[in-house]
Amino acid sequence: MTIAPNSLAARDIAYNVHPFTNFRVHEQQGPLVITKGRGVFVEDDDGKEYIEGMAGLWCTSLGFSNxxxxxxxxxxxxxxxxxxxxxxxxxxxxxxxxxxxxxxxxxxxxxxxxxxxxxxxxxxxxxxxxxxxxxxxxxxxxxxxxxxxxxxxxxxxxxxxxxxxxxxxxxxxxxxxxxxxxxxxxxxxxxxxxxxxxxxxxxxxxxxxxxxxxxxxxxxxxxxxxxxxxxxxxxxxxxxxxxxxxxxxxxxxxxxxxxxxxxxxxxxxxxxxxxxxxxxxxxxxxxxxxxxxxxxxxxxxxxxxxxxxxxxxxxxxxxxxxxxxxxxxxxxxxxxxxxxxxxxxEGTIDQVRAKAPRFQERLAQLNGHPLVGEARGVGLIGAIEIVADKATKAQYPAAAKAAAAVAANCLPHGLILRPLPGDVVGICPPLIITDSEIDLLFDRLAQALDDTLPAMQQAA
Ligand SMILES: Cc1ncc(COP(=O)(O)O)c(C=O)c1O
CATH class of the missing domain: 3.40.640.10 (Type I PLP-dependent aspartate aminotransferase-like (Major domain))
Incomplete structure (x- = not known):
């Protein structure tokens, strides 16, 4: 086991009791230590594999092993x-x-x-x-x-x-x-x-x-x-x-x-x-x-x-x-x-254009989820905005950390996404992502949304 120099216990995951509910949100005590990468996947020091659904910080277009x-x-x-x-x-x-x-x-x-x-x-x-x-x-x-x-x-x-x-x-x-x-x-x-x-x-x-x-x-x-x-x-x-x-x-x-x-x-x-x-x-x-x-x-x-x-x-x-x-x-x-x-x-940009409709279609389907106020995007970038009430667009109380909870719930399913201001979860995978990996990404995100729903219903 490797411990990052500045972290107390990089692999210890503590389960904090959510302030509004008894929902347990995963909170990393130390950083998630990534040790290697292959294509759109990265692996942590426990050997767990994730789709890097944010391409790092919106940047590793060609994946992690070019x-x-x-x-x-x-x-x-x-x-x-x-x-x-x-x-x-x-x-x-x-x-x-x-x-x-x-x-x-x-x-x-x-x-x-x-x-x-x-x-x-x-x-x-x-x-x-x-x-x-x-x-x-x-x-x-x-x-x-x-x-x-x-x-x-x-x-x-x-x-x-x-x-x-x-x-x-x-x-x-x-x-x-x-x-x-x-x-x-x-x-x-x-x-x-x-x-x-x-x-x-x-x-x-x-x-x-x-x-x-x-x-x-x-x-x-x-x-x-x-x-x-x-x-x-x-x-x-x-x-x-x-x-x-x-x-x-x-x-x-x-x-x-x-x-x-x-x-x-x-x-x-x-x-x-x-x-x-x-x-x-x-x-x-x-x-x-x-x-x-x-x-x-x-x-x-x-x-x-x-x-x-x-x-x-x-x-x-x-x-x-x-x-x-x-x-x-x-x-x-x-x-x-x-x-x-x-x-x-390799015609990377043409490939983006060819894959974007599937990415945007899978993204748009999330509009049907009770937590999602708006699913939006273009090309191979997108986001979901989490709301407590779809009709009024009212958000959950800030303390519920709704987007952070969704992103945290993606981790056990092997997906890295990022919570953004305004209770938004960003999605921005490497441009080399394949159609089947796009499906895997959205299947995992849908599971994480389902996992988050009960706690948010109590937080509203
Ligand atoms: C649109 C935009 N401009 C500027 C920056 C700053 O770039 P850096 O983090 O390399 O300083 C970022 C970083 O995410 C960005 O998204």
Whole structure:
């Protein structure tokens, strides 16, 4: 038996008596220690196997045992294990990766800057936008709009943009008054009684325009949005949402930044969420499935016009004071490049599109379960929102921890899912999941929901 260094007893599962009922919720005293992986499955140190129904943190697109990625890392380690990107240096895998990425990205994006994580990509995008507006002689144009329940990372600037209270509480945030949040595009949760989806979408577009006008268009720099909001509860926007808001952003010279950290590389059934929702981004952030998470790498993609202003400003200031020791690490870049080659050669995105109808059909069937208020998704991402009353959409008391109870009840059935804010359970398996594994995932989730029902009925 292995014990993780920081855990008291990694394999001890304690059964806590649920505060509202006598239902026993499994609570890990130590972490669930994962020791190995194969395809979409992982195994704990007790030999128990699970479907990794969240692809780790929405990222291991190619599963847990892709040998080509291992070999790509080994080859690059052998050849050139490190070189940085400062002072006009680069490496072959980074150049090749940038070219490949620009080749598949939405048309206007022409330049790529590599970093190590999604949060760093967001922080970098924010700083480059400020640098850009200083360069354009618009030093007042610095405010940034995001949505409530958005997740853009957890570093200092990204944490301001993330629209979830847990990113701030206890961390002395906000420290800056440059960040604003508008309504989440969840028609289910944020639509007014009787409001159609079209009217809801129009109202949200008006809200953004009203905010830009109230702040003053000369002070608003950018709007950041995940095509599908992931960690905030898998919010799939109305199809018309981005159509309605992009002309408003354009009208007031506000940059559209697509945060594709989760949606990028096939998750929604197209290469990018921007393709699925017709977004023409000025900047785009990518990470996670860029390397199937085998090594850390992320990037900021931008238009030529944006880049040209940065280049001029850099001439004026003497240097671009932006970069990271490990940004564009050649081994990570080689693995990312191999990941993109695999997507292309194996037709991974086409396969997602072929498997998505079955995934979405099995997901939609959960609408029939008494605990499920809404089952929603697109491509190979989805979620169920747990409610106490389907008609009123009332939720269980927070102390009932309904979504956490469902996720905990998935474990004995051999399934890892993740509870998300708003009593939502997220589902985001590796893209390589097969049809029969999709069935297994949803069979196990249905069992976990049945197991959770009696306790929740008492908690209501
Ligand atoms: C949409 C989005 N943006 C940014 C981030 C931050 O990425 P990281 O955890 O790599 O810093 C995440 C992480 O889940 C994310 O989902």
């Amino acid at each position: 040998k080509r990625l291992v070999e790509a890392a080994r080859r690059q380690m052998d050849h050139l294990p490190y070189m940085h990107q400062f002072a006009h240096r680069s490496t072959e895998p980074v150049i090749e990766l940038a070219e490949k990425l620009i080749g598949i990205a939405p048309e206007p994006l022409k330049k790529a800057f590599f970093v190590n994580s999604g949060s760093e990509a967001i922080d970098t995008a924010i700083k480059l936008i400020w640098y850009y507006n200083n360069g354009r002689g618009k030093p007042e144009k610095k405010r940034i709009i995001a949505r409530r329940r958005a997740y853009h990372g957890i570093t200092l600037a990204a944490g301001h943009l993330t629209g979830l209270p847990y990113a701030r509480a206890g961390f002395d945030l906000p420290m800056s008054d440059r960040f604003f949040h508008v309504t989440t595009p969840s028609h289910y949760r944020d639509g007014l009684p009787g409001e159609s989806e079209a009217d809801f979408t129009d109202r949200l577009a008006r809200e953004i325009e009203t905010l830009i006008l109230a702040l003053g268009p000369d002070t608003v720099a950018a709007f950041f949005a995940e095509p599908v909001q992931g960690a905030g509860g898998v919010i799939v926007p109305p199809q018309a949402y981005f159509h309605k808001i992009q002309p408003i952003l354009k009208k007031y010279d506000v940059l559209m930044v697509a945060d594709e950290v989760i949606c990028g590389f096939g998750r929604t059934g197209n290469m990018f969420g921007s393709n699925t929702f017709d977004i023409a981004p000025d900047l785009m952030t990518v990470a996670k499935q860029l390397s199937s998470a085998y090594l850390p790498i992320a990037g900021v993609l931008m238009r030529d016009e944006f880049y040209e202003v940065l280049a001029e400003q850099t001439q004026k200031l003497g240097m671009l004071g932006m970069g990271y020791t490990y940004g564009g690490h050649p081994v990570s870049a080689a693995v990312a490049l191999e990941t993109l080659k695999i997507y292309e050669e």
